[in-house]
Structures are given as structure tokens and as C-alpha cells.
Amino acid sequence: MTSLAPMLYADHDLTIYHAQAIKQRWLEAFNHSEGELRLDLSHVAEIDTAGLQLLWLLRREARAAGRALNIVAVSPAVADLLAFCRLTGDFAAPVVAEPAVEAA
Secondary structure, X not given: OOEEOOEEEOOOOEOOOOHHHHHHHHHHHHHOEEOOEEEEEOOOOOEOHHHHHHHHHHHHHHHHOOXXXXXXXXXXXXXXXXXXXXXXXXXXXXXXXXXXXXXX
16 A cells, blocks of 8 residues: 655765665655655755765656655755755755754
8 A cells, every 4th residue: 555745854864874774765665655755854964965866866766757756845954065066946945944052
């Protein structure tokens, strides 16, 4: 049985150190669902090119299956990388502000 509009999360940083595990989890969720995919990247503190490749992979798989990929939120780190790579338009999503840190 499949579920509709799954919400995928990144509960680790999107870096080379976590890329394989995240890839497996995201593709498994993709293959066991249908319709729109929603992706929440609001808790990602660090992202590198391996993380960017995961985003491209998920986007490619969604397009090939005729499904929409909707990034519902990104962290400032993700927004910064997308802007640096001039990919903001390709992966547009609202930026979630970092929590305020109190001075000691």
C-alpha cells in the first residue's frame, strides 16, 4: 500500500558523511509513495556538494516519474549554497531563520 504526499526530512547534515544513508531513505520513500513529494530541509546545518547531488537526484527521479518535488522549507545553510551555485530558482523554498543565540 502506498501513501500520498510524503514529507521527506533531512535529520542529518547533507554532507558526504551522511549522503548514502539519506539517499537510501529518500529513494525508499519515493518508491513506496505516489503523487507530490514534499521535502523539508529546515534543520540542515551543513550541506556540501554531496548534499546538492542528493537534491538533483531526487528532482531527476521525480521528474522522470511525472511527479512534483516541493521543497517546503530550507535552512540558511541550504539557501546559501543554492544562492552560491545560482540554483535558487531551481529549488525555490522559504528559508527558515536560524534560532537566536543568546550571548553568554
